[in-house]
Amino acid sequence: MDIPHEPVRPALPAVRRVSAFAPLGWCLHALTDLQRAWLPALFYGVAFVVMGFLLFGLFARSPVMVMTLSAAFLLLGPFLAAGLYAIARDLERTGTASLRVSLTAWRGNVQSVTLFAALLAIMTFIWFRVSLLVFALFATGPLPTLDSLLTQMFAPADATLLVLWFGIGLAFAALVFVVSVVSIPMMIDREIDAFSAMLVSLRAVRANLPAMLVWAALLAGLALAGFASGTLGLAVTMPIAGLASWHAYRDMVSS
Template sequence: MAQQDTPADSPGAEAALPFPNVRVIGIGAPFRWIRLGFADFRACARSSLFYGFCFTAMGLLTTFVFAHAYAYTSAVTTGFFLVAPFFAMGLYELSRRRELGLPGVLLPTLTVWRRNLGNIALFAGVLTVVFLIWARASMVIFAMFYTQEMPSLDGFLSQLLALENIDFLLVYVAVGAGFALFVFALSVVSIPLMLDRNQDAITSMLASLRALMLNPLPLLVWAALIVTLTLIGFLSFHIGLVVMMPVVGHATWHAYRELVEPLS
């Protein structure tokens, strides 16, 4: 069904846009988004699978780095979550096209970022700065707890499984979770807003922060679902990423539709 939002490529649309009106949603909404995302995946399977294989390639790169230089895995993993929303832009566009009754073909989705290039680039710049800070913080944490020689990969995994270095694990997870929550808060609806309405980056990030403030529990459930599905994808020898990540991408579009009221 067509929405009432201002077309993203209409002249002067950005200047006329009011601040997005964010709705309050129920705690069960994220599960509905996953169901709708899976329906989009089935309807646009060929195009969605292209993006799924892109995510799988990124997952394989992460695993390769972990096997050869695990101290840098946090940087590559963070890069995965940094790049993922931009790969997902094509999935948002597929969902939008399905709403409008348009064919779910791949080619138009590959350049959808051109609609609002300046603001998307600004948002990417913000995430890149956060990514660089986290990568540096990660290395500092490793240096604090491994002041002598770094253990081998097998030794490091054994320590984690045996909880022999619990202080390191607690600090690392706490700091990483803080960065992850910050990025999540900025990006709940940011890119869909920039694509769908040609909204500016600052307003889009503020709208995402407002969405989290108004819906802390539902969106924490949503974040937990994203992490769970991503982990399933990684733990299934990356095969699951082919399906899981496109479903999450499509579901994010439905999250945006439910969280942000359409323009009248």
């Protein structure tokens, strides 16, 4: 009599340890990639700029919405940069990159990428609702404007509100970072399901905490530099972040 066997689950990719300063090397590799494939990479950069202009243009009279959606924009960043991962991958494999190929990079593992994107969208929606709820419950006067945000953050009346808002936003960002730092590049590179990719990402973060702190700071700095320039800087900073993320994946996860 045949005995049914449970299907054997493929072993997860091994995680490598990297130095605390490895993220600097990833950014240098990204600059090289940007020089080699500047046209397709800047296509994505310009797309980020356009999204930034729409964000600030549509909600110019509502700084709360601008701040909330800006944070949501960053939470979705790992998925929005999928084409940039494909550009870095193709440069590594063939020495050339195509915008057309990068636009359909997700099709090689469509089910996993779609599921992961849905999870990111759910987390972003939860952040959106929680953010507005915090402002509704804790605002003691006129809501802060973008120009006065840093000043009012230290004012007694609004300090609790803004510190709480930033604290919750940081928690959401940390969660997304931990589960996505190598997830989407991995799903574009190989056949792996979304939950396994997130588990590998978690292991990579746990094995490389010093490097991940540096990497998170660099990503935040790139995003802030892009927004501080009126979103024009996103044309360069976001491609650097996306291309460097591919090299982070290749450095920390075995082939």
